[in-house]
Amino acid sequence: MTIFLTGASGLVGSAFACAAARRGHRVIGVVGTHQGELEGVAQLLRLDLASEPATTTAVLDVFPQAIVNCAAVSLPEACDADPVHAQALNVTLPATLARLAHHVSARFIHLSSEQVFAGDRNVRYGRESPQSPVNLYGRQKAESERAVHAAAPRCAVTLRPPLLTGNSVSGRRSLHERLMLDWMEGRSPRLFTDEMRQPCSAENLAEAMLELCERDDVCGIHHWAGAELVSRHQLGVAVRERFKLTEGEAPIIATTRADVPAVARRRPESLALDLAPLAGRLKTRPESLAEQLAALTVPPACRAWYHRRLSRPSPR
Numbered sequence: 001m002t003i004f005l006t007g008a009s010g011l012v013g014s015a016f017a018c019a020a021a022r023r024g025h026r027v028i029g030v031v032g033t034h035q036g037e038l039e040g041v042a043q044l045l046r047l048d049l050a051s052e053p054a055t056t057t058a059v060l061d062v063f064p065q066a067i068v069n070c071a072a073v074s075l076p077e078a079c080d081a082d083p084v085h086a087q088a089l090n091v092t093l094p095a096t097l098a099r100l101a102h103h104v105s106a107r108f109i110h111l112s113s114e115q116v117f118a119g120d121r122n123v124r125y126g127r128e129s130p131q132s133p134v135n136l137y138g139r140q141k142a143e144s145e146r147a148v149h150a151a152a153p154r155c156a157v158t159l160r161p162p163l164l165t166g167n168s169v170s171g172r173r174s175l176h177e178r179l180m181l182d183w184m185e186g187r188s189p190r191l192f193t194d195e196m197r198q199p200c201s202a203e204n205l206a207e208a209m210l211e212l213c214e215r216d217d218v219c220g221i222h223h224w225a226g227a228e229l230v231s232r233h234q235l236g237v238a239v240r241e242r243f244k245l246t247e248g249e250a251p252i253i254a255t256t257r258a259d260v261p262a263v264a265r266r267r268p269e270s271l272a273l274d275l276a277p278l279a280g281r282l283k284t285r286p287e288s289l290a291e292q293l294a295a296l297t298v299p300p301a302c303r304a305w306y307h308r309r310l311s312r313p314s315p316r
């Protein structure tokens, strides 16, 4: 099938393009600022998706069988810095794409976020749990869900992914890449010991999204995540061990939410997700943390540093 993919250069979009191409689909990938080819993308469109007319023209030109929306202002701080631009990408764009999907009878896969929930540590959030986002990003994602499913109730699926792991095109997007850059540049990252997430890899999420593109018997809002709930600090330590770095060369400062209450207020504390009923209906399985760690690679900017460090004789 022909798939119109937005955010083709992002962490999830790039994984999705590769997975879809492997299964023989033709991916028309939209990028914003990205330069250069992208694996799995048959045709690249450079487009400002904040422009509704330009988006509409592009979709109608392609007339796809599926639209997959991986474009967003995906960092909460970036939403706070430019709320109007974030609203255009995080709310208006998915609403427009949902209307277009309905118009051309295409499947529509949209990505929301686990951050539509407040993050109560005593709750395992199901897809129908009440939403109460604690930041603008979460509020925009919640609004996008309502707009998408009002516009395309029978062809749209929205997934709420968790914190994502994986290897990005830029080598600077995901948690392990940012940690490696910090360590290379001599910075000690601060990671919360009491902020809990259920991470999954962008590749595993992309497989689930692709399955949802290829079938038409699942609609509505669903959860997808990994198999384990871990703190950000545990994740950081696991990354350090994965790359066989020592505590001395890859320091992490253990931080609690109580240390930085102003920051903590705007971040959900614990996001345990119930994957029912989707996990029982897909062939794709939620991944363990060990599987995710095994697939991580050293980002290009850190390779020389990393290999120099590996070739150093180990201390006696």
Ligand SMILES: NC(=O)c1ccc[n+]([C@@H]2O[C@H](COP(=O)([O-])OP(=O)(O)OC[C@H]3O[C@@H](n4cnc5c(N)ncnc54)[C@H](OP(=O)(O)O)[C@@H]3O)[C@@H](O)[C@H]2O)c1
Residues within 6 Å of the ligand: 006, 007, 008, 009, 010, 011, 012, 013, 030, 031, 032, 033, 034, 047, 048, 049, 050, 069, 070, 071, 072, 073, 074, 075, 089, 111, 112, 113, 114, 160, 161, 162, 163, 164, 165, 173
């Ligand atoms: N990463 C996570 O941990 C995570 C967790 C939960 C949910 N999500 C959600 O999952 C989705 C994918 O996230 P991600 O991490 O893959 O995002 P990402 O790596 O930040 O990529 C964002 C993508 O959006 C594109 N984009 C942004 N503004 C654009 C514009 N004006 N015109 C055209 N393209 C534009 C970017 O293109 P250029 O780079 O080419 O400009 C890029 O391809 C998002 O909806 C995000 O909110 C992500």
